[in-house]
Amino acid sequence: MGKHIRFDWAAKKMLRDKKNFGILEGFLSELLKENIKIEGILEGESNQEEENGKFNRIDLLAENAMGEKIIFEFRNYREWEFLLRMRFGNAKVVLSHVGIGERYPKIKKVIAVSIVYFPLGQGDDYIYVGQTRFTGMHTRTKLQLTDLQQDFLGKPTLHQAYPEYYLIRTTKFNDVINDSLDEWIYFFKNSEVLDSFKAKGMDEVRTKLAVINMSEAERKQYQRFAEELMDEASYIASNKFEKEWYAKKAVKAAHIETARKSISAGLSDDVIAGITGLSVEEVRMLRE
Numbered sequence: 001m002g003k004h005i006r007f008d009w010a011a012k013k014m015l016r017d018k019k020n021f022g023i024l025e026g027f028l029s030e031l032l033k034e035n036i037k038i039e040g041i042l043e044g045e046s047n048q049e050e051e052n053g054k055f056n057r058i059d060l061l062a063e064n065a066m067g068e069k070i071i072f073e074f075r076n077y078r079e080w081e082f083l084l085r086m087r088f089g090n091a092k093v094v095l096s097h098v099g100i101g102e103r104y105p106k107i108k109k110v111i112a113v114s115i116v117y118f119p120l121g122q123g124d125d126y127i128y129v130g131q132t133r134f135t136g137m138h139t140r141t142k143l144q145l146t147d148l149q150q151d152f153l154g155k156p157t158l159h160q161a162y163p164e165y166y167l168i169r170t171t172k173f174n175d176v177i178n179d180s181l182d183e184w185i186y187f188f189k190n191s192e193v194l195d196s197f198k199a200k201g202m203d204e205v206r207t208k209l210a211v212i213n214m215s216e217a218e219r220k221q222y223q224r225f226a227e228e229l230m231d232e233a234s235y236i237a238s239n240k241f242e243k244e245w246y247a248k249k250a251v252k253a254a255h256i257e258t259a260r261k262s263i264s265a266g267l268s269d270d271v272i273a274g275i276t277g278l279s280v281e282e283v284r285m286l287r288e
Contacts (some may be wrong), residue, residue: 002103005209006191007115008074009225011060013218016041019101020208024062028070028200031113031166037065061093067109069093073114082120086112090163113166115188126185127174130165134158189283 005014021038028036042061060072071089075082093110098170121128126245134143145158164248177183180199187193193206214222227281255276262272269283 003108004193004205005211005222007188009222011074012210022204023201023208026072026199027184029200030184039065042202068109068111071110071112082145086114086165106155109161110163115170117170119171119194120169125276126169128167131159132162179211259286
């Protein structure tokens with residue numbers, strides 16, 4: 001185990017406690033570039049406590065001081081529908097927290113923060129931001145809010161009133177620290193807080209998420225979690241190896257069949273080897 005508790009496990013077991021809100025507040029403040037205050041953790045289908053649930057899928061739903069909803073999602077292994085699921089989860093939170101008959105201004109913004117531990121999509125960055133912006137079809141200018149609309153929506157720009165997505169791909173992070181947010185990404189990837197880290201919330205991570213400070217019962221539970229991750233990783237790797245092995249075997253069988261037909265057609269060993277990818281020695285053995 002690392003020196004500190006993995007953030008996804010902490011989200012499932014510790015960060016729901018109000019005394020640990022400072023950890024979430026620190027990370028969000030660095031991510032969103034503003035001081036974030038967490039008012040509470042909301043109960044819902046996405047963050048119910050399940051002792052026997054898969055650790056591969058951990059969600060946390062928080063609410064900030066402005067009433068905005070923040071979804072945290074953690075995924076350890078590949079999920080082909082994940083990008084679509086992000087959209088569904090955001091919409092679900094909006095619908096589940098709007099009262100019947102409420103006016104549209106009552107609908108609060110939803111911010112989805114997804115931290116994934118597997119390759120997702122193509123791109124050279126490790127943090128991607130998804131926002132809704134309206135661009136002129138002909139002029140390419142951005143649609144702006146009037147002063148009255150800014151006061152009404154409580155936002156200076158239109159995209160700030162719409163849902164936002166933050167996708168953090170830990171596997172693309174190269175462990176080079178350029179700013180305070182990178183300190184958090186380093187922690188997500190390595191479960192370690194370096195002595196030089198000064199990002200908001202890091203002091204609480206050092207003390208509250210240190211493995212050495214866990215009780216014996218917590219340490220055993222965390223050990224089981226780590227073993228589950230290892231078992232699942234092993235299963236995925238074994239399944240991938242088996243599929244690749246059978247695929248290679250099928251290709252080899254097809255090449256052998258092509259070689260046999262080529263031998264019957266009177267082609268030379270060198271030509272057959274070039275066609276099939278088999279070695280000349282393998283072609284000779286087939287001919288014999």
